[in-house]
Amino acid sequence: MITAGTLAAKIASFIAGKAATHIGSLALDKRRKACRALTKLYFCVSALDEAGADILVTFEGFRSDSNAFSFPLMNALNNHMHEVAHATNMFVDLGYELEAGLRIIDPALAATCHTLYRGKFDFLLFLSNCISWDRQGEKSKIIVKFPTGKLDEVDLEVPYRESQMALGSGEKVYWPESALDDFRAGFEDVSIEWDDENTARRVHEMLVSQKTALEDARERLRRLLSEKFSVHEILFQSDSHPYR
DSSP states (O other): OGGGHHHHHHHHHHHHHHHTTTGGGSOHHHHHHHHHHHHHHHHHHHHHHHHHHHHHHHHHHHHTTOOOSHHHHHHHHHHTHHHHHHHHHHHHHHHHHHHHHHHHHOHHHHHHTGGGTSTTTHHHHHHTTSEEEEOSSSSOEEEEEEEOSTGGGOOTHHHHHHHHHHHHTTOSOOOOOOGGGGGGGGEEEEEEOTTOHHHHHHHHHHHHHHHHHHHHHHHHHHHHHHHHSOHHHHHOOOSOOTTO
């Protein structure tokens, strides 16, 4: 999922901003349930951020004696595939609880952010193999699901307002339509070979940009948790699954 880091960061930042205005009005038991989901989201974003950081550190290590991009990047991606898979699995595991937690906070917010859990986690499953080896040809290469930038341009405020209107008018369940629904069109498969400098440079620039976005989302969630919840609510919870 590391190649969708900017989108994940965008959704997480949006959640942090909207949730901050609703937390104070929740009943105590609802606060705990919401807190649990948001805390887990924070750790998901943290895991993704740290996986990206590890890739970049390894990249710089391999590149210390060279100006090349492809060899260091291929080694860095290969060495940290496990961390990327782990971060993706954390988002998958959080799915149902995040949806239920956001519905407690704000049903319109839950509907807007459904990309992270709607259906059978199609979006996350699509990205669970975002970095893979292709050894079928004469030369081994790494295949990366590279974002085209289409999804990053989605204005989440638009589907949020649509959800507010629909749910406010009495609809029981509402899923707003947006470019996020056609997520496969937001990525293209690119291959990096050991001497493919141009593609490697593009992927490296993407990872650097996504690192900045994830750091910002992580900090927004941290501030939300520290300002809106007590230490007891964050760390000492029992029977607080929102979907129970």
